[in-house]
Amino acid sequence: MRPTVARTAAVFLGLSLFVTAIVAQEGRVDAITGARLRAHLEFVAHDLLEGRDTPSRGLDIAANYIATQLKLWGLEPAGDAGTYFQKIVLERPALDPNGSTLTYDGKTSAYGDGFVSTTSGGSGEGGLVFVGHGYSIPELGIDPYAKVEVRGKILIVLQGMPPGVAFRDIATRKYPNALRPAEAAEKYGAIGIVQLPTESNAQNWENLKAQTLRQSGVRMRGSSARPMPTLTLAPALADSLLQGEKSPYSELIKVTEPAVEPEPFALTETKRISFRVAVNANEMTTQNVVAICRGSDPRLSAEYVAIGAHYDHVGMSSTGDGDRIFNGADDDGSGTVAVLEMAHAFAVGPKPKRSILFVWHAGEERGLWGSRYFVDNPTVPIESIVAQLNIDMIGRSKRPGDENPRNARLTDANSIYIVGSYKLSKDLGDICKQTNERLYNLNFDYHYDAPNDPENIYGRSDHYNYALKGIPIAFFFDGVHEDYHRPTDHADKIDYAKVEKVTRTIYATAFTIATSPTRPRLDGKPGGG
Missing domain, CATH: 3.40.630.10 (Zn peptidases)
Structure with a gap:
């Protein structure tokens, strides 16, 4: 049976009103x-x-x-x-090795001899504090900065992650209050970071030096955190720096079982480092x-x-x-x-x-x-x-x-x-x-x-x-x-x-x-x- 004109008009009117209502509510x-x-x-x-x-x-x-x-x-x-x-x-920062130096105990080292660096440039001079791996993870009870004063100091840190913590945990913010070493240094007023070389670094120092000079990367200018100078010491300099301290370099880089985060400590007050890391940025x-x-x-x-x-x-x-x-x-x-x-x-x-x-x-x-x-x-x-x-x-x-x-x-x-x-x-x-x-x-x-x-x-x-x-x-x-x-x-x-x-x-x-x-x-x- 064919619909009447009136019925057809009513259907179209009803459909039009329905569409209008949907558009009014949902766009x-x-x-x-x-x-x-x-x-x-x-x-x-x-x-x-x-x-x-x-x-x-x-x-x-x-x-x-x-x-x-x-x-x-x-x-x-x-x-x-x-x-x-x-x-x-x-x-895009690039290291300037000719303008980068590190001085300790009256001796100045050229880039690649006593240290290498990331492309976070800067300069500073100060006393030294060892802070384990440098991470602050309150959720796990890891907070070396609650035990030592680091303001105006240079942090000495172990490379890698604290025991039981994966890099992915930090990258994915599994622990929302966690701070990376550079973030903790910024928050607590440290002026730089010095990493202790691993055994692999010591065995492949020349390769590490070459790699740091080939570093390429991009960063956003004007971010809230300033770049934190981060240097890695040559093994001989690391050994000299930690002689007579609470824990010598040779012990700090050993892998212990069960693995535990080492206790932080301030180095002898007379030990100081001055550094300059020169960086050109395109x-x-x-x-x-x-x-x-x-x-x-x-x-x-x-x-x-x-x-x-x-x-x-x-x-x-x-x-x-x-x-x-x-x-x-x-x-x-x-x-x-x-x-x-x-x-x-x-x-x-x-x-x-x-x-x-x-x-x-x-x-x-x-x-x-x-x-x-x-x-x-x-x-x-x-x-x-x-x-x-x-x-x-x-x-x-x-x-x-x-x-x-x-x-x-x-x-x-x-x-x-x-x-x-x-x-x-x-x-x-x-x-x-x-x-x-x-x-x-x-x-x-x-x-x-x-x-x-x-x-x-x-x-x-x-x-x-x-x-x-x-x-x-x-x-x-x-x-x-x-x-x-x-x-x-x-x-x-x-x-x-x-x-x-x-x-x-x-x-x-x-x-x-x-x-x-x-x-x-x-x-x-x-x-x-």
């Missing part, structure tokens, strides 16, 4: 499609961009691609001087990409919901055969294009009351550089950011029957980890949960919110720097998988249907926060600890 979720996401990602993760290292030509190409899309869609530039780019100054730059979709409310448009991802990856391998380009399609090409398509959806859809701030961070893989720089140098008032939604790897799915142990924590096609949404604000956690239930009802996995998570996923992406400023955050993550940080992280392995659903869910969450009459209340400690 233009339909503008985000797997096809559009794929089109962006096939460029962002292309070999042409050479793995998007920070800094690199490939990363600059990605930044310009993002900015071009934003300009086409009419998004407001929110970088420096009316551009989409927030410039970050970096430097300046270079990278950039965050920043844009705004201005809100509709005259008052609330001065507040922002921040959405972010890191658009860098780890670049290229300098050695090896075969594929040497780390394309980073999932990490974090998936987040990069998700934020890009959310920007497009906000540009073409209804405008919420609050403004939306989009930030593509550089240097996440180098140590959360871009987000750290942004929160320390925000292009909008930092207190006006009501929440930050971070997207870092949302593109991979575990297939049924996959028993690969490297995919053990990978989420399936209808699941995603959400990390930290309740740590600083119950309001934000509830909004994330309720929005998801209204839309696709994905399986939100809170596994990484465990307070003693050994991987410390919460502290390993850009949202963490926003959380340290007291901004409620939510981090969306698919889980580590077999192609993580490998040249095989390619765009053809992405589950675009999943990326579409997750991106739409995050977009709707941001839209909900931006239309709420009140901002999410902060009821947790800054940082979320």
Whole structure:
């Protein structure tokens, strides 16, 4: 039976009212499609961009691609001087051996004779204090700085890690209050660090000297911590320095069973060292990409919901055969294009009351550089950011029957980890949960919110720097998988249907926060600890 004209009109009217209601509540979720996401990602993760290292030509190409899309869609530039780019100054330091010296007991050693050094330049003169491996880890009762005064002194440290502690534990912030030797030196007022040589150093001193002169690396200029001069003594000088002290050099470098962290002690007051490490630094730059979709409310448009991802990856391998380009399609090409398509959806859809701030961070893989720089140098008032939604790897799915142990924590096609949404604000956690239930009802996995998570996923992406400023955050993550940080992280392995659903869910969450009459209340400690 054919419907009547009246009935047809009623159906269309009902459908129109339903769509209008959905748009009013969720915004233009339909503008985000797997096809559009794929089109962006096939460029962002292309070999042409050479793995998007920070800094690199490939990363600059990605930044310009993002900015071009934003300009086409009419998004407001929110970088420096009316551009989409927030410039970050970096430097590549190189040792100057001719200008570097160390003096002890009236004798001055040239570089490579009595010492070698990292590229953290500086000079100083002072007394000496031995502090074990130099780490402070209160969670494990390791805190040599509680037992000796180091202000104005030079620290003597053993190389390596304290017994029972892995470098990964520190790198992943398993112990949130832990301080590396350079961080502890800065905090407690020491002026330099002198490392005791290992037995391997002693046997291969000339090789070590050559390696230090070939050091290459990049660091962010103007970071909160000043570079801490860190020298390694030649074995003969280390032996002379510790003669007559509580523990001689030969005993300190022995491996004991069971291994224990040695007790700290101050050296004889008359023993002093003066040093100068000369470093020449070549300046270079990278950039965050920043844009705004201005809100509709005259008052609330001065507040922002921040959405972010890191658009860098780890670049290229300098050695090896075969594929040497780390394309980073999932990490974090998936987040990069998700934020890009959310920007497009906000540009073409209804405008919420609050403004939306989009930030593509550089240097996440180098140590959360871009987000750290942004929160320390925000292009909008930092207190006006009501929440930050971070997207870092949302593109991979575990297939049924996959028993690969490297995919053990990978989420399936209808699941995603959400990390930290309740740590600083119950309001934000509830909004994330309720929005998801209204839309696709994905399986939100809170596994990484465990307070003693050994991987410390919460502290390993850009949202963490926003959380340290007291901004409620939510981090969306698919889980580590077999192609993580490998040249095989390619765009053809992405589950675009999943990326579409997750991106739409995050977009709707941001839209909900931006239309709420009140901002999410902060009821947790800054940082979320």
